[in-house]
Each structure stands twice: as C-alpha cells, then as structure tokens.
Amino acid sequence: DVKVTQSSRYLVKRTGEKVFLECVQDMDHENMFWYRQDPGLGLRLIYFSYDVKMKEKGDIPEGYSVSREKKERFSLILESASTNQTSMYLCASSRLGDRAEGAFFGQGTRLTVV
Amino acid sequence: AQKITQTQPGMFVQEKEAVTLDCTYDTSDPSYGLFWYKQPSSGEMIFLIYQGSYDQQNATEGRYSLNFQKARKSANLVISASQLGDSAMYFCAIMGDSSYKLIFGSGTRLLVRP
Numbered sequence: 001d002v003k004v005t006q007s008s009r010y011l012v013k014r015t016g017e018k019v020f021l022e023c024v025q026d027m028d029h030e031n032m033f034w035y036r037q038d039p040g041l042g043l044r045l046i047y048f049s050y051d052v053k054m055k056e057k058g059d060i061p062e063g064y065s066v067s068r069e070k071k072e073r074f075s076l077i078l079e080s081a082s083t084n085q086t087s088m089y090l091c092a093s094s095r096l097g098d099r100a101e102g103a104f105f106g107q108g109t110r111l112t113v114v
Numbered sequence: 115a116q117k118i119t120q121t122q123p124g125m126f127v128q129e130k131e132a133v134t135l136d137c138t139y140d141t142s143d144p145s146y147g148l149f150w151y152k153q154p155s156s157g158e159m160i161f162l163i164y165q166g167s168y169d170q171q172n173a174t175e176g177r178y179s180l181n182f183q184k185a186r187k188s189a190n191l192v193i194s195a196s197q198l199g200d201s202a203m204y205f206c207a208i209m210g211d212s213s214y215k216l217i218f219g220s221g222t223r224l225l226v227r228p
Contacts, residue, residue: 031214040123042205042220050214058215090159094216099147099209100166103216105159 003027006091006106013113019078021109023091030096032074033103034058034066037088049074050096081113116141116208118219126225127196134181135191135204135222143210148189150180153203153221162204165189196226 007022025032031050035043035058045058047066055066063085067075074093078085088110094103117140127133139148146167152160165173165180173180181190193200207218 031216033216035218040220042120043207043218045215045217048213048215056213056215059217088157092159092216094209094214096214100164102149102151102161102164104161108157 004091004093004104004106006089006109008109009107011109011111013078013081013111015082015113017078017081017113019081019111019113021076021078021089021091021111023074023076023093023106024072025074025093025104026072027093027095027104028071029093029104030071031094031103032068033092033094034064034074034076035090035092036060036085037090037108043090046076081111083113085111086113087111116143116146116210116215116217118206118208118217120206120219120222122222123220124223124225126227127193127200129198129226129228130195132192132194133196133224135193135206135224137189137191137206137219139187139189139206139208141208141210143212146208146210148180148182149207149209149216150178150189150191151205151207151218152200153205154199155202159205163191193224198226198228200224201226 091106092103150162
C-alpha cells in the first residue's frame with residue numbers, strides 16, 4: 001500500500017518557535033508538495049520539490065522554508081511561528097511524467113500556534 | 115501560471131440524483147492535466163478522476179465523469195446517482211507540463227440529502 005506519512009497529526013507550538021513538519025513517502029516519487037488548507041481558501045501551495053535539493057516557491061512561501069536532502073523526505077520549516085500560520089498542513093507526492101496517477105496525500109498536520 | 119476557480123462554495127443534492135460541480139481553469143501550458151479530489155470529514159484526500167488536455171474522450175470512473183470543455187476551459191465533475199457517502203468537500207486541481215506544480219481551487223462542499 002502506497003504511503004505518504006506526516007510526522008504529527010496535531011501540533012501546538014508557541015509564537016516565535018522554529019517548527020519542523022516532516023513528510024516521508026515510500027513510492028520513490030520525484031515530486032513532493034506542501035500545502036496549507038484553510039476554510040474557504042482550499043489548498044494553497046507553499047513549496048514544491050521535483051528532485052533532491054531542488055525546490056520551487058508556490059503561491060504562499062512567505063514565512064516558510066523547505067528541505068529535501070533525500071528523495072523520500074520533504075520537510076517544511078516555520079522559522080519563527082506566528083499565529084497566522086495556524087492551519088492544516090498537507091504533504092503530497094507524485095510521479096514525474098505520470099500525471100494520470102494523481103498525487104498521494106498524507107493525513108495532514110493540524111498546527112496551532114499560540 | 116495555473117489557476118483554478120470553483121464558484122460554488124456549497125451545494126445540496128437529493129440522494130440518487132445527479133449533481134454537477136463546476137470548475138474553470140486558466141493555464142498558459144499547451145499540455146496539462148486536470149484532477150478532482152474528494153475530502154470527507156475525516157480529512158483524507160481521495161483522488162477521483164483525471165483528464166489530460168489532449169485526451170479525446172471525457173474521463174469516467176464509475177459514478178464520476180468529467181465534462182471537459184477545452185475551449186471554455188472548464189472541467190466539471192458529474193456525480194451520478196448521489197449517495198449519502200458522497201457528502202464531502204470536492205477540489206478541482208491542475209498540473210501543467212512547464213512546472214509540474216499541482217494547483218487547487220477553493221473547493222465545493224457537497225451535502226447529499228436523504
């Protein structure tokens with residue numbers, strides 16, 4: 001069974017903390033994505049990676065950074081968490097060159113910044 | 115750049131009736147793919163159906179079909195014979211060949227009435 005696994009289902013962090021959200025996939029996918037989901041706004045792309053050490057900004061990269069040192073792992077970093085980063089974060093992966101398969105999603109991490 | 119517009123924040127449908135969820139898109143890529151995902155209250159993202167921009171036929175998967183009108187840049191999802199379990203958020207998404215970013219719309223919440 002294919003899997004995208006996010007390290008935490010729920011997280012509570014304090015304002016100003018450095019926060020790491022981890023995502024691991026076991027499908028040898030080239031593409032990996034980080035989204036945040038907010039009511040009425042859908043899924044907004046934060047960052048995207050198509051290869052190890054490669055990254056591209058999505059629509060809302062401000063306040064976030066990412067790391068992809070290994071093909072299977074894609075980390076989202078909040079350098080200094082703020083209350084407006086309270087949200088549901090979703091990681092996804094997909095195979096390069098095979099769009100029809102779609103992207104596979106993790107279970108999501110609900111982050112609350114207090 | 116790609117953009118997805120879903121203009122129906124919420125919809126109702128009677129059980130066993132058919133329903134159409136609207137999706138329009140914008141892209142500068144000559145080749146792209148369109149996707150529909152379902153997100154039930156549990157939060158998981160379920161891939162429903164895919165349409166390639168050069169596919170000659172509209173995609174179908176069981177009770178799901180995609181009404182693809184390329185000239186109008188629309189990719190509406192049709193669910194036939196609605197079931198109570200179809201109550202969920204539905205997201206339309208696009209991926210172009212130039213960047214492989216997967217971009218989502220704001221979603222439509224569908225409620226199936228018994």
